Amino acid sequence: MLKTVVRRRVLTPVWVNGVQKLKITSQSVPRPPRGLVPPVLDESVHHVRCIQQLRSKDNDIEKYIYLSQLKDAEHRTFYKICLDNMSEITPIIYTPTVGDACLQFSHIYRRPEGLYVSIKDKGSIGKVLRNWPRIDDARISVVTDGSRILGLGDLGVNGMPIAIGKLSLYVAGAGIRPSSTIPICLDLGTNNPKFLEDPLYLGLRHPRVSKEEMTEFMEEFMHEMSVVFPKLLVQFEDFSTDKAFAHLSAFRERYPVFNDDIQGTGAVVLSGFMNAARLSSAASGRPLSDHRILFLGAGSAGVGVAMQLMSFFKLQGLSTEEARRRIWLIDSQGLIYNDRGPMAEHKKYFSRADYSGPPIMSLADIVQHVKPTALLGLSTLKSAFNQSVIELMSALNPRPIIFPLSNPVRLSECEYDEAVQWSNGKVIFASGSPFPSQEYQGHMLHPGQGNNMYIFPGLGLGAILARVSSVTDSMVEASSLGLADSLTEEEHNENLIYPRIERIRDISAQIAHGVIRAAQKAGVDQATYLRNLSDAALMEYIRSKMWKP
Numbered sequence: 001m002l003k004t005v006v007r008r009r010v011l012t013p014v015w016v017n018g019v020q021k022l023k024i025t026s027q028s029v030p031r032p033p034r035g036l037v038p039p040v041l042d043e044s045v046h047h048v049r050c051i052q053q054l055r056s057k058d059n060d061i062e063k064y065i066y067l068s069q070l071k072d073a074e075h076r077t078f079y080k081i082c083l084d085n086m087s088e089i090t091p092i093i094y095t096p097t098v099g100d101a102c103l104q105f106s107h108i109y110r111r112p113e114g115l116y117v118s119i120k121d122k123g124s125i126g127k128v129l130r131n132w133p134r135i136d137d138a139r140i141s142v143v144t145d146g147s148r149i150l151g152l153g154d155l156g157v158n159g160m161p162i163a164i165g166k167l168s169l170y171v172a173g174a175g176i177r178p179s180s181t182i183p184i185c186l187d188l189g190t191n192n193p194k195f196l197e198d199p200l201y202l203g204l205r206h207p208r209v210s211k212e213e214m215t216e217f218m219e220e221f222m223h224e225m226s227v228v229f230p231k232l233l234v235q236f237e238d239f240s241t242d243k244a245f246a247h248l249s250a251f252r253e254r255y256p257v258f259n260d261d262i263q264g265t266g267a268v269v270l271s272g273f274m275n276a277a278r279l280s281s282a283a284s285g286r287p288l289s290d291h292r293i294l295f296l297g298a299g300s301a302g303v304g305v306a307m308q309l310m311s312f313f314k315l316q317g318l319s320t321e322e323a324r325r326r327i328w329l330i331d332s333q334g335l336i337y338n339d340r341g342p343m344a345e346h347k348k349y350f351s352r353a354d355y356s357g358p359p360i361m362s363l364a365d366i367v368q369h370v371k372p373t374a375l376l377g378l379s380t381l382k383s384a385f386n387q388s389v390i391e392l393m394s395a396l397n398p399r400p401i402i403f404p405l406s407n408p409v410r411l412s413e414c415e416y417d418e419a420v421q422w423s424n425g426k427v428i429f430a431s432g433s434p435f436p437s438q439e440y441q442g443h444m445l446h447p448g449q450g451n452n453m454y455i456f457p458g459l460g461l462g463a464i465l466a467r468v469s470s471v472t473d474s475m476v477e478a479s480s481l482g483l484a485d486s487l488t489e490e491e492h493n494e495n496l497i498y499p500r501i502e503r504i505r506d507i508s509a510q511i512a513h514g515v516i517r518a519a520q521k522a523g524v525d526q527a528t529y530l531r532n533l534s535d536a537a538l539m540e541y542i543r544s545k546m547w548k549p
């Protein structure tokens with residue numbers, strides 16, 4: 001009789017001194033009944049076959065569709081090739097290509113994936129949630145209402161791929177079981193006229209509902225989520241700024257929830273900034289506490305990052321007030337300062353009291369006024385960091401920190417090759433979406449990718465394993481410190497500010513470790529049996545919980 005389980009040789013790519021090599025390992029795999037697969041179907045060869053099929057597609061959206069179908073048909077193969085080819089595949093299943101997938105979602109749609117909850121379900125949301133087929137397994141949900149997808153604006157239910165993409169990274173990057181994830185798109189209407197007129201649009205064909213109706217809906221939704229899925233962590237994603245702040249503050253004390261754009265982006269930038277500031281201060285001789293950070297963009301991500309960067313200064317011994325004064329924000333009306341007149345609530349905290357002249361509008365003029373050491377972009381204003389701005393930053397700083405963080409690539413405030421040229425190779429750079437490395441005067445220079453994808457898998461894993469009742473600021477800060485500390489000596493020697501994404505599982509484990517400890521300190525952990533584990537035992541526990549494709 002045919003054995004139903006056999007051991008197979010598997011080729012696994014590993015990184016040795018920065019070079020990818022193949023390691024031969026062996027693994028138990030179920031064997032299908034004889035005759036139902038081709039005579040020679042070796043798994044590791046099949047992975048190579050899939051990668052070849054992927055590479056044969058000549059545009060990225062075709063690649064996205066291919067990978068979606070592969071995930072549906074053979075999810076182990078999909079996750080295996082994701083993990084083995086992270087830097088090639090993340091730009092397809094995630095930013096930037098996922099942005100195009102969202103824009104075209106109603107046209108490229110093939111099969112249902114995830115859960116749709118619409119305003120029509122108000123009053124019976126629990127019933128809809130109970131239709132989910134894997135209720136007991138549910139551990140993590142990414143929830144969007146599509147109101148601000150990446151930098152692309154209101155995409156309504158076409159925002160679903162962002163929730164799907166983030167959860168694929170939870171599985172690949174942190175080893176969350178695929179069956180434990182629920183992508184959720186809330187359909188509260190859309191104000192995007194193009195979609196309202198598109199006959200193929202998959203969502204409700206009316207404008208967004210009123211604020212009151214939305215608030216009632218969200219109250220019911222979050223309550224029912226906690227009843228139907230008692231072990232679920234919720235990640236809010238790509239809600240427009242006002243909603244992002246409102247929902248986070250309404251629910252964060254009551255349910256285990258965090259906002260990826262405010263807190264995840266904040267944590268990833270804090271982490272990269274800590275490493276960038278060390279490099280920059282080493283060149284200028286100025287103390288770390290002297291950094292001055294100028295933000296272009298004061299939406300949920302901009303203010304979220306600014307809040308998180310206060311920790312950087314506090315870690316250097318500054319008071320909260322001193323830390324606040326190291327940060328300047330710019331919105332569409334220029335530098336934000338008190339005497340400018342009324343402004344949105346979330347901008348007030350960083351509004352400057354030390355300037356009272358006429359509005360300063362141009363970025364170059366603001367740079368002259370502030371004299372920042374770091375310029376961060378969360379504005380979705382393509383090319384806002386132009387040649388004169390970067391030359392000015394380079395004149396002010398031997399190694400200027402320039403982080404154009406807007407997504408996707410085509411909304412980036414500047415491109416890496418430009419920043420390298422205009423700063424004569426001196427720039428310390430991180431962007432939200434990926435850019436290729438550059439050769440400059442015989443040296444290879446590498447951009448950082450300051451994307452929340454480094455943070456949320458590990459933050460989520462730690463929160464899930466500790467069974468937290470809420471996600472505290474200290475847990476978010478711990479995720480950031482865990483990431484900053486995760487660089488290997490080799491990565492430091494290459495002047496990287498973020499680790500290589502290929503090491504995402506190690507990075508996520510390290511982040512989860514810090515997050516669990518922070519949760520324990522805050523007393524929000526319900527898995528109290530983890531408290532007694534030594535650091536090494538806790539690390540082993542985390543690794544043992546990671547699902548492997």
Ligand SMILES: O=C([O-])CC(=O)C(=O)O
Pocket residue numbers: 095149150151238260261406407432451452
């Ligand atoms: O999804 C990404 O690439 C990062 C992010 O959260 C956003 O831009 O909204």
Ligand SMILES: [Mg+2]
Pocket residue numbers: 150237238260261
């Ligand atoms: Mg986002």
